[in-house]
Amino acid sequence: MKNKWLAAPYVVWMAIFVVAPLILVVVFAFTGQDGSVTLDNFSNMGTYVPAFWHSFGLAIAATLICILIGYPLAYFLSREKLMVRKVAMMLIMLPMWMNFLLRTYAWMSILDDNGLINQFLSSIGFFNVWNAIFGTNIQFFHMINTQGAIVLGMVYNFLPFMVLPIFSVIDKIDPKVIEAAQDLGASSSMVFRKVIFPLSLPGVLSGVTMVFIPSVSTFALSRLLGGGKTLLLGDLIEMQFLGNAYNPHLGSAIALVMMVIVLVMMAIMNRFGEGEEGVAVL
């Protein structure tokens, strides 16, 4: 039973860097700036309700789009030859090796009113045609500094976290099980609906978790791609700790509420997932 001690460094690590900060957040959330115990931080949060709506709304949109793109991608990849799969996986992972800010700056210059896309479109005379057809008079599409751009940033940054778990679950489905379904009379579409998709749900659930959580708490994206017009929770919390609105107590309270909402959402989702295949996601 000596082996137990091998876990000691990990336990210490968890205690110092996971449990202690969590306790600190809770303590901060329930105390005022003068150190007294209070619920003011929560009752004052009303003004920030829009930030909650925006954050959760955009994160849900990004997650849905990631499923719509990521699932078919993962599914078709899993049926490809080994070589194709390896190359494709590399390409999907590649952006993750680059700095997050760098990737986001790149998108800024792509989406800008004078950015890559608009320059390309006007160089091929696209807007002339567009204006002639729709009777408008535009010289560019306005894409940067919109909520759409924020969602795009989230999708671009977190899509790999959707593709990888779905891919690895589909890839592990025993081909014999699929053959068994065909053998019993299921057509290809029925095999997918009744066997492959239900069996891949655990992958979708973990993909959703891995995309949704970073999306809902993301910061900088809104400032860089959304032009700072949409206040998101990540930015709001950052402001309370580092910005001029300095109030770590309020920041902690917001973080705590966000965490509780996310936990509740995940719990509900796992409950749905359990009906299909009892694999925990969190």
Place this chain on the structure above:
Amino acid sequence: MSKELIRLSDCFMKFDDDVILDHINLYINDKEFLTLLGPSGCGKTTTLRIIGGFQKPTSGDVYFDGVRINDVPPHKRKVNTVFQKYALFTHMNIFENVAFGLRVNKIPDPNNPNRMVKVPEAEIKQRVEEALALVNLAGYGKRSVNSLSGGQQQRVAIARAIVNRPQVLLLDEPLGALDLKLRKDMQIELKRIQQQVGITFIYVTHDQEEALTMSDTIVVMNEGKIQQIGTPEDIYNEPKNAFVADFIGESNIIDGIMHEDYVVGMYGRKFKCLDKGFAPGEAVDVVIRPEDIDIVPEAEGQLTGTVTEVTFKGIHYDIIVDFRGFKWLIQTTDYSPVGAKIGVKIDPDGFHIMKKSQYSGTFGDYSSYSSEYDELNEDRLEENEDEE
């Protein structure tokens, strides 16, 4: 019983440059229990997959009820498969596993034969319960796949495959993962199910005993070729070549010469046998089953040899006897000690004469028997040491 249902006509199969099936010709009758028997890698599964529609032969044709079905996909064939490792749907309970085949298929509407409709829920329930009862799993419908033992999962796989009432059931080593006792029980069970449902079984195994007990017809395969097709008795009593003789049970296979009808020569002596139709003086393989040999006092023997090895096997002794350098296996209930000089007597019906084949000389000599046995024993000793 004798209507032809499936025919493989000159089926040839290649993967890359390896010949996997070498011009297989085979027909299977309605309601027959046919077994494909052969060593690992001989092409049994491949043959089964061609019948099931999961693989297309490189050349050759597959007929079902007289119709060529080479291009019919698996889900449209009236054939269902019990897979080797069960391949159950782990995301469904037992009931839904069995119901799967009914839920994905449509039947003609009783009120309007031109329309296809889903199988009514009441009928699904009834048929699933029937199928589960048939495999002795009544009441297990709500259980999850993972809560069942291997033998029970095997039964679910069978119930799932027969619920659609296929004309043919393909079974790929269905009992391979079960322990000996359970395997014996399931053999009887499967035979009962086949007779009760009245459908054709095409059964794959590499266990010769299983094949002998269960089959109406056995197809012995090796290296992608059919070696012999026949009833279990035929295959056992009249093996076509040294491979079949050796693969089906134990056999001593000795070089011999047919002097004339009913007279075979071995070791420079003549013996009476029941075989005829060979050219006078033709070289042949002589098969003598270990249990057909009687040990007699040296003076009374047709041949004399020295006992080199005795192994107690429970019902009988395995005795290895050296006849001028060629070692025979004799199974007898009489004990003879190592080193004893003994005589043997073989009745005329104990000789089985085969034409020479590519397998002549490769099987049927027990010279290596004792060393194999030693190796087995050593393994066992090592295991015991590990435990301490």
